[in-house]
Amino acid sequence: MSTAAPPGDRASILLVDDMEDNLIALEAVLGSLNEPLVRARSGEEAMKALLRQTFAVVLLDVRMPGMDGFETASNIKRLDQTKNVPIIFLTGAEGDSDYAFRGYATGAADFLTKPFDPWVLRAKVTVFLELHRKNRQLERLLAREQKQLAEIARLLAAIEEELVRGDPVQSADLRRQLTALEEMIQDMRRGRC
Secondary structure, eight states: OOOOOOGGGOOEEEEEOSOHHHHHHHHHHHGGGOSOEEEESSHHHHHHHHHHSOEEEEEEESOOSSSOHHHHHHHHHHSTTTTTSOEEEEESOTTOHHHHHHHHHTTOSEEEESSOOHHHHHHHHHHHHHHHHHHHHHHHHHHHHHHHHHHHHHHHHHHHHHHHHSOGGGOHHHHHHHHHHHHHHHHHHHHHO
């Protein structure tokens, strides 16, 4: 069963692992989500990808040469444009509670040990995809409301100017502006209910 989003709401997933087999396994598990999967073979590559585009979630291997997963996560959380991207750590270090503690301390949303249950991983990623979509919808709604508030402010300024200039009762322009303002307020009220 596919959970694909409408084309405008697609959310990319960043897969970070230095092992090709692990990247292939992640793609096999997450491919049915029908969302863009972006590979990074190192922490450095992951940071470049994060600076180029927006991701709904990062799946991050702990043990990698060079910049390991913990350092990569710290860098992700340090930047304003990436600090809110959820990170799921993946590691083959079974039973090492220090790894889990370090992962959560660097801002991880979750921590899974390899081999992981594909259903569990897909379910967790799906939650972050849905949260990402809801956040995008809220951002669009807020932008629309900001635009409406700016228009209301413009209309109020025009009405105030008209009141200062002359007889407001006789002004057809003033009545038209008041009607537009009332309609806009009603539209905003309907949108919030």
